Structures are given as structure tokens and as C-alpha cells.
Amino acid sequence: MRVAVLGTGKVGSALGTKLASTGHEVLYGSRNPSDVAGTRSHRDAVEWADVVITALPGTDVVAALDAGGADVLGDKVVLDPSAAFTAEMAMAYPGDSVAQRVQARFPRARVVKTLNTMNFTIMVDPMSSLAAASVFVSGDDSKAKSVVRLLLGDLGWPEESVLDLGGVETALATEHLAPLFFATARALGTPTFNFAVSRAA
Numbered sequence: 001m002r003v004a005v006l007g008t009g010k011v012g013s014a015l016g017t018k019l020a021s022t023g024h025e026v027l028y029g030s031r032n033p034s035d036v037a038g039t040r041s042h043r044d045a046v047e048w049a050d051v052v053i054t055a056l057p058g059t060d061v062v063a064a065l066d067a068g069g070a071d072v073l074g075d076k077v078v079l080d081p082s083a084a085f086t087a088e089m090a091m092a093y094p095g096d097s098v099a100q101r102v103q104a105r106f107p108r109a110r111v112v113k114t115l116n117t118m119n120f121t122i123m124v125d126p127m128s129s130l131a132a133a134s135v136f137v138s139g140d141d142s143k144a145k146s147v148v149r150l151l152l153g154d155l156g157w158p159e160e161s162v163l164d165l166g167g168v169e170t171a172l173a174t175e176h177l178a179p180l181f182f183a184t185a186r187a188l189g190t191p192t193f194n195f196a197v198s199r200a201a
Contacts, residue, residue, distance in 0.1 A: 001024045001025070001051060002024070002027070002048060002049045003016070003019055003025065003026050003027070003049060003052075004026075004027050004028075004029055004046055004048060004051070004053065005026060005027070005028050005029065005045075005055050006028075006045065006046075006052065006053065006055060006056055006065075007028075007029075007030075007053075007054070007056040008028050008030055008036050008039060009055065010120045011055040011081060011123070012055030012056075014120045014121070014123060015053055015055060015081070015115075015120075015124060016053075016055075017124075018125075018154070018155055018156075019151065019154060019155070022155075023154075024151075024154070027040060027045050027048055027049065028040070028045065029042040029045030029046065029064075029068075031064070031067070041067075042064050042067045043068045043069055043072055045068070046065070046068035046069070046072050046073055047068075049076065050076065050077065051076065051077045051078075051079060051148075051151070052065075052068075052076055052077070053078075053080075053081065054078060054079070054081070054082050054102070055081060056082055057082065057083075057084070058082040058084025058085070058092060058093075058098040061080065061082050061098050061101075061102060062098075062101055062102060062105050065078070065109075066105075070105075070106055070108075073106055073108070074109070075109065076109060076110065077109075077110045077112065077141075077144045077147050077148065078106075078109050078110065078111045078112065079114060079115075080102060080111060080171075081114060081115035081123065082098050082116060083116055083175060083178050084097075084098050084175070085178070091175075091179070095172070096172065097113070097171040097175040097176075098113075098171070099111050099112075099113035099139075099168050099171035099175070100168055100169060110139065110140075110141040110143070110144035111141075111144075112137060112138065112139035112141075112144050112147075113136075113137070113168065113170075113171035113175070114135060114137045114138070114148055115135060115152075116174055116175060117135075117136060117174050117177050117194070118133075118135075118181075118193075118194045118195075119185075119191040119192055119193075121191075121192055122193075122194045124155050124156065126155075126161065127156060127157075127158065127161075128156075129192065130193070130196075132198075133157075133161055133194040133196050134161055134163055134194070135157050135161055136163050136164075136165050136170075137162060137163065137164045137165065138164075138165045138166065138167065138168055138169075138171040138174065139168050139171075140167050140168050145164060149162055163197055177195070
């Protein structure tokens with residue numbers, strides 16, 4: 001599968017490296033491709049890809065996809081692991097989510113929210129140090145979610161760890177888990193943990 005990773009930071013590098021290691025073709029998109037070797041413009045990366053991963057600060061996602069162009073994005077799968085904060089680390093979109101904003105701005109795109117409730121190290125190797133872990137999936141398009149579930153499997157997520165929450169509107173719930181994540185990280189003294197859903201027998 002051709003995967004465009006928009007963003008070359010820790011999240012983008014971790015996801016891109018792991019997906020490439022499992023046989024996917026990966027191309028990184030950057031606002032300034034001349035500054036980072038091996039990257040292309042957002043538009044070039046999006047045009048080339050089957051799946052677009054928005055590994056960017058949440059407040060930059062819509063602008064990055066705009067730079068790619070709605071015509072180029074078309075009906076491609078957009079896997080959105082982002083979180084949106086203000087400079088003071090408050091939630092940037094109270095009562096809203098990045099995923100919903102992307103879906104509203106690009107109605108043809110097939111937006112799937114996932115991987116946004118954990119540190120980047122857990123995204124790509126969830127079961128090596130955790131007894132149990134859950135990853136949430138939100139989106140309106142069932143076929144797009146199936147594609148994302150395949151990618152999650154390649155990232156190391158067992159099928160039973162993937163919880164489909166429903167439509168893209170449920171992304172609001174996981175994006176607004178961020179304050180709990182940061183409070184837990186402070187209490188534990190590490191970001192290397194994950195939330196797991198424990199089902200009743």
C-alpha cells in the first residue's frame with residue numbers, strides 16, 4: 001500500500017518506519033521538502049498515496065491537507081492520529097475534533113481517527129511492554145476503517161485490541177482524552193503506557 005506520512009517528527013517517523021518495515025511504500029510530506037532529505041511537498045505526497053497519515057499538530061492538519069489540495073485528496077483514506085492544543089496546552093477545539101473538521105472540510109475524504117490516545121512508542125509496538133492495550137477507531141466509512149485496521153495490524157495491534165467507536169463524531173471523545181493522558185503521564189512519571197478497555201465476562 002502507498003502511504004503518505006505528512007510530518008517528519010517523532011510520530012511520523014515512527015509510523016513511517018514501522019509501516020515500511022512491513023512492506024508498505026512510504027513517502028514523507030513536508031511543508032519545506034528542501035529542508036528534509038527524501039521528502040516531497042504535501043501535494044506530491046498526497047497525490048501519490050492510497051492512504052494519507054496526518055502526523056502533525058492537530059491545529060496544522062486542515063491547512064496541510066489544503067496545501068495538498070481537495071482535488072488531489074479526493075476520496076482517499078485519511079488516518080488521523082493528531083491532537084490539537086493551544087500554546088498553553090489547552091484543547092484547541094472544545095466541543096469539536098480535528099477529525100470532524102477534516103471530514104467537514106473534505107467531504108469526499110474517508111477520515112478515520114485512531115492512535116491519538118497514546119505516546120508514539122506505543123503506536124508502533126503496543127504489546128512488547130504492555131499486558132493489555134486498546135486502540136480506538138472512529139470514522140464514517142466502513143471500508144476505510146477496514147483499511148486502517150489492516151494498517152493497525154501491521155503496526156502490531158491485535159484484532160481484539162481494536163475498538164470501533166462508530167462514526168467520525170466519536171473522535172471528539174478520544175481527542176478530549178488528552179488531559180487524562182497528560183495527568184496520567186505526570187502521575188506515572190512516564191508517557192509509556194496506554195489505556196485499555198476491560199470487558200465484563
